[in-house]
Amino acid sequence: MRKSNNRQAQQNQQMFVVSNLSTRSLREQRFGWALVFPSVFVILALILYPVIYNIYLSFFEFKLTGGNIFVGLKNYIGVLTDSEFLVALRFTLMYVVFSTAGTTLLGLGVALVMNKKFFLRGLVRSLILLPYVAPVISVVFSWQFIFDPVNGIFMDIFHEKLGLFAERFSLIGSPQTAIWVAILFGIWKNFPFTYLMILSRLQAIDETLYEAAEVDGANGWQKFKSITLPELYFVISALVLLRVIWNFNKFEEVYLLTSNVKVLSVYTYLKAFTGTMNLGQGATLAVLQFVILVGFILFYVKKVLKW
């Protein structure tokens, strides 16, 4: 009798512990949720909501004065059959490919040079950052002045002094040539970031690797190919990915400098906010841009970064 009483008490105690444990873990779970709630809320409100609202808008004919009309896929059909969209896509691809290649190669080259010891290296290293830290609007104005067809120094040198061009023309004016000025500007403005990242990785490469290679009789190119480049592989591919994302969405540099190079972001702005203001198609363009970019990122991460 006493034995069974004891067992009973033991069982009761066990049950109490279990139930106590479960209420405690439940409470802790709730507490955990309460702690993450503010950040989840902010992320949902500031990131997810605009994205979803934009996708929602792309199916409507949007009126700022209220009363949106559901139009199904009409916006998408309208955009995809618009020849200007294809032109914008072509300009964007050109801009992304050439400016990304340019910033990466120039950044790599400069980083390699800056990794060697020379007089006043510290000063030169920091001066190179100047284009990257200068405000876009101020450098844009000086670039515009350089390429001014009547008073600019570019025409003065290449037409007046050297006679390379038969007549003065506006390099920034025509979309065909302006895209190249925009690419050049993008490279000049953004290569310091690439250079900075590559340089910091270069400095972390173990010297003994080069010493070992020298013992094996490797020349400069072989050392670069077999040691430097593999060591830099991930930093360069990450930089390329970031640069593609940034340049694909680039607006201010292109728009302020040229205003008539219609890359996708500029075309979206013009479509949505100027002239007859088609915000529905603007939203559609933004969705398409998003889809293209996400598609590229997924492919790149799998194939190049091999995650």
Add this chain to the structure above:
Amino acid sequence: MKRTVFMIALLIILTSVTVIFAQGQVAVETTPTGPVTIDFWTTETQSDRMATIQVLIDTFSALNPDITVNLVPVDENDLVVQAQTAYATKSLPALFEAPAETAVSFGTQGISDIATTTKLIEKIGKDRFYSGPLKVLETTGKGSYYALPYHGWIQGIWYRSDWFEAAGLEPPTTWDNILKAAKYFYKPEQNQYGILVGTLPEAYTEQCFTPIAMSNGAALFDASKHLVFNSPKMKEAIEFYAELAKYNPPGPQTWRARDYYMQGKMAMFFYSTYIMDDLALQEAAMGSLTGDNFKDLVGADFNPDLVNNTGVASIVTNTSSAGYGTVVALGLFKQDDPAKTAAAQKFLEYLFTPNAYITFLHMAPGGMNPMLKEIATNTRFQNDPTGTFKRYGKEKMAEIINGLENIETFSIVGGNRIEAASEITAKQILPQMLYKVTQENMNVTDAMAWAEAEMKKLIK
């Protein structure tokens, strides 16, 4: 312990949520007598002009300590976009300055406070205004107004009268004379250009194009409000404009290229009477930048005679004659808070008092002309700080101000205001079309078809 932390976290979230929701109500509860802050969008974005307006605001605030006026510069070309986004976020300012066409476009979208505006015009006195500018801002159902006319300018072709004389050319008043001179003076190998017409998709381009189209009898609408844009007359005007653009400086151009004229690299350019004080400033600048002070200074020489060697043709003639000008208006956007409207009204009344008005107009003598008849004859107004009145003479200035009475725009046909035309101007469809023709080499027929389709989107 954990419970306390949990409670604190909950409390913080709850209070923040309450505060967010409570904010919506605070505005409603404001009493009209308390301090009130209003925004004033101005298109005078240059820093010196903003400084002048700020002085007026400071004076007003000293007299009305309860009212704070925030001056916000908005580029003329961005007004429509800014207003649309401000409307969507319910942050429209109480007061705005805008070209008449834009003000009308705001009115037809139902975002302007027409009732208060009309009351205000009646309070100031309809008879005191010039009737022409008032008509530009009148609603179709007569008697109400979209905004108050405040200042205005007329446009002309400014040209080197000495060059024209030496070449034996007639002043650029007719299509033939303009084209002949543009061709004659176009010498790109010497870095000299014939004319400046706008080719970028901006307001300036439409300002240059309007008198060309109107002097050929081309219109956007007929008197019964039917779109008649796609006409042979309009096509002729566009073709002529594109021909003129060939004698422009290279690349797409806007009003900034008037600097080439100052440097003696251009023979003619379309510009408003705003250039009058720029020419005067040129002279003032020359006074300080002589060769004595800066012996090593190279670059374009200042031409002391430029003011005297500049002529102006304010009327273009082909099959008919046309002048062009713009009325700039002050308007009120609808506000949820009546205190803001009341404050804006008070500030507007202040801006129409003679001293404030004249100070405002003196920011750009010649460019800013009064809309109240009595100000035009006011001796203090005629005695402007840059001496523009003295240089051009009272008669010439009176002619300019009177020119405002006969402003012709696409939006008034046979004395009737056509709102859709203002909408077309505000959305810059014509400049976009002209850009396509002159810069993207689209053929005129296709460009016109494109423009017509865009216009129909607005009219439907």
